[in-house]
Amino acid sequence: MTTVLITGASSGIGKVTALRLAKxxxxxxxxxxxxxxxxxxxxxxxxxxxxxxxxxxxxxSIESIDNAFKSSLLTKSRVDVLINNAGFGMWGPLETLSHEEMQVQFQTNLFGPMALTRLVIPQLRESRNGKIINIGSILGRIGTPFNGAYVASKFAVEGLSESLRLELSPFGISVSIVEPGNFVTEFEKNQIRGKDSESTKFPYRELLQKYRNRRRSFDWAANPDKVARVIEGIIKSSSPKLRYVVGLDARLALFARQILPEKLFFHILRKLSMGK
Ligand SMILES: NC(=O)c1ccc[n+]([C@@H]2O[C@H](COP(=O)([O-])OP(=O)(O)OC[C@H]3O[C@@H](n4cnc5c(N)ncnc54)[C@H](OP(=O)(O)O)[C@@H]3O)[C@@H](O)[C@H]2O)c1
Known part of the structure; x- marks a missing residue:
């Protein structure tokens, strides 16, 4: 039986995927x-x-990761597939974020998953079909305003996945990145607002308001089961791809990014997101 270890399984994409795979x-x-x-x-x-x-x-907490790994469940079962899914968004213009807020963002979205991956690799090497599936985001390919810390953490996941894919391929371990667009989960609710993100000490309030109003009018989100189906497909595949873009919004954005001149693409993105 294939053993799948999935992080962030208590809600959203992780939960839907965990239930689908158990089924x-x-x-x-x-x-x-x-x-x-x-x-x-x-x-x-x-x-x-x-x-x-x-x-x-x-x-x-690195201690929490280490302790979990000492648990009998993880020492007894050999993991075949690791899905690094846990993550959250830190909201706010970079200038308004504290160093500690940025550190928490990177700890959860990058350093924590890196530490866990390091611990799981020996088990994946023993598996005949070891796989790592990192849940990135379309925001790991395209930057948007006021999400800089989150976007940077997801761009980093892209780079890490490319390196790992190469260095683990001699051991038969595949590494893939799933890049979802907008899906209905607890993500927005769990997003953390930088504590000074709306402060009048900084000149962003009007821009943030414009951004929110515009986002509201573009707002649509798909069923996360679509992401779970893609993840299941990767697990079943004998030679998974590096990247899987999921969601019409993500596909369209990436298509525009690829065909338009860079300057024009970011001009349009600026108009659409902030009206300026
Ligand atoms: N939803 C989207 O539109 C979307 C789009 C692109 C990418 N993504 C990515 O998809 C992944 C899943 O997000 P989601 O949308 O399903 O959000 P979600 O519903 O908020 O689920 C996030 C999961 O991550 C866990 N988590 C958060 N911080 C953690 C920490 N410090 N330590 C351990 N676990 C932690 C949560 O655990 P608790 O329940 O215990 O807090 C929860 O299980 C994330 O990596 C996100 O960046 C989501």
Whole structure:
């Protein structure tokens, strides 16, 4: 039986994927920060006759990652597929963010998953079909205003995945990046606003308001099951690709980015996002 370790399984894309894979008879180990939400995941699985094992990991603590890895569940089961999905968005113009806020963003979205990946690689090497699937974002390919910390963390995931894909290929381990557009999850609710992001000390309030109004009028989000289907496809594939763009919005944005001259693309993006 293929063992899948998926982080951020307590909500959104991670939860939908964990349930889908359990339904397809994978042995699923889901991680999350909140014990209560992990218990809810197990109960939701049980209600439909499935089993999902859970482990609490807070990516903001290296100790928590190390301890989880010492748990009997992770030492007994050999992981075949690691899905680095946990993450959140830090909102605010760079100038308004503190160093600590940026550090938390990178700890959760990049350094935590890097530490976990390091621990899982020996198990993936033993598997005949080892796979790492990193959940990036379309914002790991295209920058948008006021999301700089998040965007930077997701661009970093892209670079890391490219390097890892090369260095792990001699061991038969594949590395892929999934790049979703906008999907209905708890992401917006869990987004953290930089504590000074709206402060009048900085000249961004009007721009932020314009950005929000414009975003509202473009707002649409797809069902995260689509992302889960793509992830399942990667697990089943005998030679997965490096990148999987998921969602019509992401595909269109990337297409425009590829065909338009760079200056024109960013001019349009600026007009669309801030009206300036
Ligand atoms: N939704 C979208 O439109 C979208 C688009 C592009 C990319 N993504 C990416 O997709 C991934 C999943 O996001 P989502 O949309 O499903 O959001 P979500 O519903 O907010 O789920 C985020 C998950 O990450 C976990 N998490 C957050 N901070 C953590 C930490 N410090 N330590 C451990 N776990 C932590 C959460 O655990 P708790 O429940 O315990 O907090 C939760 O399980 C993220 O990497 C996100 O960047 C999402």
């Amino acid at each position: 397809k008879r994978y042995f699923v180990i889901g991680t999350g920060r909140s014990r209560t939400r992990l218990q809810k995941l197990s109960r939701d699985a049980e209600k439909i006759g499935l089993n999902i094992e859970t482990i609490q990991i807070d990516f903001n």
